[in-house]
Amino acid sequence: MNIQTSALLLIALAIPARAADIAMEDQSQILTGAGAPASDQYFQPPQERELPDNAFGKLVQEGRAIFVDTKNRAPEYVGNGLACANCHLDQGRKANSAPLWGAYPMYPAYRKKNDKVNSYAERVQGCFQFSMNGKAPEADGPVIAALSAYSYWLSTGAPTGQELPGRAYPEVPEPEGGYDLAKGEQVYTAQCAVCHGADGEGQKAGEDYVFPPLWGADSFNWGAGMHRINTAAAFIKESMPLGKGGTLSDEDAWHVAAFMNSHERPQDPRLIDGSIEKTRDRFHANDGVNLYGEIVNGQMLGKGI
Amino acid sequence: MNVAHWSLAGLLMAVSAHALAVADPVTVYNQGGVNPAAMACVTCHGTEGEGMAAAGFPRLAGLSANHMKKQLADFASGERANPIMQPIAVALSSEEAEAVTMMLAEKPPLDVERIGRASLVQGLGQTLALRGAWDRNIPECVACHGPSGVGVGDAFPPLAGQPAQYLSSQLNAWRQGTRKNDPNDLMGHIARNLTDEEIKAVSEYFATLTETGAGK
Numbered sequence: 001m002n003i004q005t006s007a008l009l010l011i012a013l014a015i016p017a018r019a020a021d022i023a024m025e026d027q028s029q030i031l032t033g034a035g036a037p038a039s040d041q042y043f044q045p046p047q048e049r050e051l052p053d054n055a056f057g058k059l060v061q062e063g064r065a066i067f068v069d070t071k072n073r074a075p076e077y078v079g080n081g082l083a084c085a086n087c088h089l090d091q092g093r094k095a096n097s098a099p100l101w102g103a104y105p106m107y108p109a110y111r112k113k114n115d116k117v118n119s120y121a122e123r124v125q126g127c128f129q130f131s132m133n134g135k136a137p138e139a140d141g142p143v144i145a146a147l148s149a150y151s152y153w154l155s156t157g158a159p160t161g162q163e164l165p166g167r168a169y170p171e172v173p174e175p176e177g178g179y180d181l182a183k184g185e186q187v188y189t190a191q192c193a194v195c196h197g198a199d200g201e202g203q204k205a206g207e208d209y210v211f212p213p214l215w216g217a218d219s220f221n222w223g224a225g226m227h228r229i230n231t232a233a234a235f236i237k238e239s240m241p242l243g244k245g246g247t248l249s250d251e252d253a254w255h256v257a258a259f260m261n262s263h264e265r266p267q268d269p270r271l272i273d274g275s276i277e278k279t280r281d282r283f284h285a286n287d288g289v290n291l292y293g294e295i296v297n298g299q300m301l302g303k304g305i
Numbered sequence: 306m307n308v309a310h311w312s313l314a315g316l317l318m319a320v321s322a323h324a325l326a327v328a329d330p331v332t333v334y335n336q337g338g339v340n341p342a343a344m345a346c347v348t349c350h351g352t353e354g355e356g357m358a359a360a361g362f363p364r365l366a367g368l369s370a371n372h373m374k375k376q377l378a379d380f381a382s383g384e385r386a387n388p389i390m391q392p393i394a395v396a397l398s399s400e401e402a403e404a405v406t407m408m409l410a411e412k413p414p415l416d417v418e419r420i421g422r423a424s425l426v427q428g429l430g431q432t433l434a435l436r437g438a439w440d441r442n443i444p445e446c447v448a449c450h451g452p453s454g455v456g457v458g459d460a461f462p463p464l465a466g467q468p469a470q471y472l473s474s475q476l477n478a479w480r481q482g483t484r485k486n487d488p489n490d491l492m493g494h495i496a497r498n499l500t501d502e503e504i505k506a507v508s509e510y511f512a513t514l515t516e517t518g519a520g521k
Binding site: 048061064065068069072073085089090091093094190191194195203204205206208210211241242243244245 | 419421422423425426436437439442443444447448449450451452455456457458460461488489490491494495
């Protein structure tokens, strides 16, 4: 083998290696097609005071601490200013806020998209690569171990492989006339800017974000589930303003979700050949309602930041 | 006021381009405003704006100037009803309010340890502060007021080290509707969902977070 072919081989090896870096490219929730849940009662995770005072209890608390203070506790894997608990309210306990007890018992699970049985570790690695705009913690490393222990403990007594009520953000119907970015901006200014800042930049106390940045370089990237307007509208309707969930109309939740997601944010790490169009066709065209690769105010979104 | 103080004020005026439009904050703070009803701040809020815990008068040193200006405007309008502050806020000129709040904002805030949601909790007050009561849609206090309640921006003032009596009287004022000057009722709806026991406990918790207390 001469030097030239060796170099070509290296390049050829490098390209698929980049794609394989993404632990789980599809971040949507697993649907089993199971029937209606047997009960409307939400699953009740155990109380913190019930945690045993032993090695397991300590590991669970480490996971909880990473979950609420992710940037400080897992800095090498976090590329933005967010914490897991920003989107999974009440430390991942709250029904209708994508609680960990609704996700953990769904794994391992086969997914058609990557034609394999995915582990919970792979799902969490995806969170770090997209929502946290960082890199995947090692599947056998301490961060995944602690987060898995916390999720496992919160799921104590939950049935496995069964969709539990309250496991998602409840869907909100899109307004009949579609969403309206100008109305979204009005809602944002009136209801959101006091915490998240006039330009979505979030607010800090010292070095730490208290209110998460909603767009820009310190927010989630274009591959995160929250970049879908339908997902963001569902989250916002249920949980925003913080502590006053359910107060926005369905229409306003959509308008303001669209306004949030009509701003630039870090690039989708699945970017294909540097092409927004190719990446849109492959990953965004059939991924709910989103603005990746669309023109807004004369600018194509998806350039990254 | 002694002669040295006057010459300091004179020097400040000489170097300031806005000298004639701006009231002297030290005079306003220590002596009161031009209108005699605008009584001196120092009497209740302490020589360095540290407050007076025994009487429940809050610390002002290191608070956001915009936050304090808004409170003065709201005392004057009655959005934040308070029999002591209302006549003072009415009597202060806007220049005096501007100057004195700017001066207080530049004083050092409390330097306390940052206790956030990752910490373990003990007792009702700390549990409410760091865990909230989400079954009633009550977020963790630190979710908006920052770790240890050190305060965030113009809208979320510091709770750390404020007198327990002050904090509980504010929560009760929101509950009773005599204070209604928060953005979008963000604090009011929380206060109305708290019990007497919770108000007492959480106020006492934040009052302990001082440079010499639990927050050191």
